[in-house]
Every structure is written in C-alpha cells, then in structure tokens.
Amino acid sequence: MLDVKAVTRMFGTKAAVDRISFTVDGPQFVGIIGRSGAGKSTFLRMMNRLTDATSGEIRVDGRNVLALKGAQARAWQGQCAMIFQQFNLVPRMDVASNVLHGILNRRSTLQTMFNLWPRADILKALDILDRLGISEQAPKRAEALSGGQQQRVAIARALMQDPKIILADEPIASLDPMNAQIVMDALKQINVEDGRMVIANLHTLDTARRYCDRVIGMRDGRIVFDGTPDQLSTGVARDIYGADASFNESATSTAIPADATADRVYADAMLS
Numbered sequence: 001m002l003d004v005k006a007v008t009r010m011f012g013t014k015a016a017v018d019r020i021s022f023t024v025d026g027p028q029f030v031g032i033i034g035r036s037g038a039g040k041s042t043f044l045r046m047m048n049r050l051t052d053a054t055s056g057e058i059r060v061d062g063r064n065v066l067a068l069k070g071a072q073a074r075a076w077q078g079q080c081a082m083i084f085q086q087f088n089l090v091p092r093m094d095v096a097s098n099v100l101h102g103i104l105n106r107r108s109t110l111q112t113m114f115n116l117w118p119r120a121d122i123l124k125a126l127d128i129l130d131r132l133g134i135s136e137q138a139p140k141r142a143e144a145l146s147g148g149q150q151q152r153v154a155i156a157r158a159l160m161q162d163p164k165i166i167l168a169d170e171p172i173a174s175l176d177p178m179n180a181q182i183v184m185d186a187l188k189q190i191n192v193e194d195g196r197m198v199i200a201n202l203h204t205l206d207t208a209r210r211y212c213d214r215v216i217g218m219r220d221g222r223i224v225f226d227g228t229p230d231q232l233s234t235g236v237a238r239d240i241y242g243a244d245a246s247f248n249e250s251a252t253s254t255a256i257p258a259d260a261t262a263d264r265v266y267a268d269a270m271l272s
C-alpha cells in the first residue's frame with residue numbers, strides 16, 4: 001500500500017532526510033520517533049507534499065505521489081490529511097465551520113464567500129463531531145475549547161476529507177496527559193474502525209509502545225530502527241536518541257497512566 005523508496009530532502013548541504021525506505025502493507029498505526037531534528041516532520045511534510053523531496057519516491061497503491069503536480073497534488077493532499085501539534089484551526093470561527101473547512105478545496109469561491117454548505121456536508125460534520133464526543137461544541141468558537149477538544153476538531157476536519165492516510169505531526173505534544181490519551185484513543189479508533197493508516201510523529205516512547213503496531217526510529221535523517229513496540233527495548237531507544245548509559249526513558253514520557261485498568265477499558269472499547 002505504501003512504499004517509501006530512498007527518499008531524501010537536502011537543506012543546503014545537510015540531509016534532513018537521508019535515503020529512507022520502508023513499506024507498510026496495510027492500514028497500520030505507525031509511530032515515528034527520534035530526537036528533535038531527526039527529520040520526522042520533514043518526512044511527513046514531503047509525504048503530504050507541503051515540502052518537496054530532493055529525490056526518491058513515495059508510492060501509494062503503486063502511484064508515486066511525489067511526482068503529482070497541480071490539481072492532482074492537491075487531490076492527494078485530501079487523501080492524506082495532516083494534523084499538527086498546534087491544531088491549526090481558525091480560532092474565531094465556530095467548530096462546525098472549522099470541520100467543514102476540511103473540504104474547502106472542493107467548493108467554489110462564491111459558496112465559500114457566503115459560507116454556504118450543502119445540508120449533507122453539515123450533517124456529516126456533525127456526525128464526525130459526535131463520533132469524537134464533541135458534538136455539543138459545534139456552535140462554539142474554536143478558541144473557546146480546551147487543547148484536547150481543539151485537536152479532536154482538527155481530527156474531525158481531517159476526517160471530513162475521508163482520507164486514506166492520516167499524518168499526525170506531534171499530535172499530543174501540546175496536551176496534558178489526560179487530553180493526550182483522549183486524542184491518541186481517537187486516532188487509534190479511527191485506525192481500527194475505519195481501516196485508515198495513521199503515521200504519527202511521537203515524542204514519547206510510552207505512547208509509541210502503547211498505540212503503534214509498528215515503530216520507526218529516526219536519527220540524523222536515517223532510519224535506525226524499524227520494528228514492533230515489543231522490540232523497542234531501552235537499549236534500542238538509547239541508540240535512536242543517541243543517548244548514553246544514563247538515558248532515562250521517563251524523560252521521554254508524557255506520564256499517561258498506563259495502568260492495567262486503563263488498558264482494559266481501552267481494549268474493551270475496541271472490542272465492543
């Protein structure tokens with residue numbers, strides 16, 4: 001489904017991403033970890049075509065999305081929706097309109113100017129907000145919501161595009177542990193229930209271990225680990241982060257309570 005082949009991005013003489021290759025066969029939840037500057041954001045931005053690659057290919061269902069131009073590139077951006085650490089909502093606009101803006105590029109300028117949305121789209125937006133547990137926030141301004149709620153609005157806006165792939169660049173880095181867990185649960189739910197691939201840059205090991213099917217570790221633009229959460233030992237993590245023997249995992253933790261009860265509730269929710 002996804003085939004990343006020798007993708008490189010140079011900034012001057014420095015390779016921010018250096019010939020990375022990997023394949024993902026199904027709709028997995030993939031976490032990318034690594035210290036600041038490892039190249040994680042640059043990779044996601046290339047995949048979404050916000051940044052051009054210097055060389056390489058990213059094939060999705062056989063098509064090299066890095067070669068798409070103009071309208072085709074914009075259509076691809078709709079199929080791999082991106083969510084960001086800082087939510088990127090329009091703060092003074094109501095929540096429902098923010099969600100509807102996910103399909104802005106499918107509408108005429110006139111419709112947009114008069115804020116005219118087809119009834120079916122409005123109902124779809126409300127359904128998505130309901131699914132994410134925030135439908136009662138629909139009429140409020142986005143800026144009036146908590147960070148966790150705003151990130152769920154951003155996820156709703158992404159879902160409005162009906163994307164195949166969701167790219168999440170440090171989606172919980174600005175959130176407290178409780179909201180971080182709610183947002184990660186929402187992403188996992190979308191991954192499992194809808195079969196959409198999620199690729200998330202994560203800054204904490206415990207989150208990667210808990211939510212991902214597969215973890216890719218980057219260091220200095222290269223992939224230095226590619227495996228399952230079980231294989232992500234402290235020694236491997238130390239390598240990825242380029243740390244010495246004093247490396248302490250808790251330094252990369254958001255301290256989301258990972259106790260047995262929370263895990264069980266989550267597993268039950270997934271199975272029901």
Ligand SMILES: Nc1ncnc2c1ncn2[C@@H]1O[C@H](COP(=O)(O)OP(=O)(O)OP(=O)(O)O)[C@@H](O)[C@H]1O
Pocket residue numbers: 011015016017034035036037038039040041042043
């Ligand atoms: N527009 C740019 N111009 C020049 N250098 C850049 C640019 N964007 C990124 N870089 C450099 O590329 C390297 C990778 O940056 P990138 O943001 O992808 O890393 P990251 O792993 O996402 O880190 P962080 O978690 O801090 O965002 C860094 O050395 C960064 O300084």
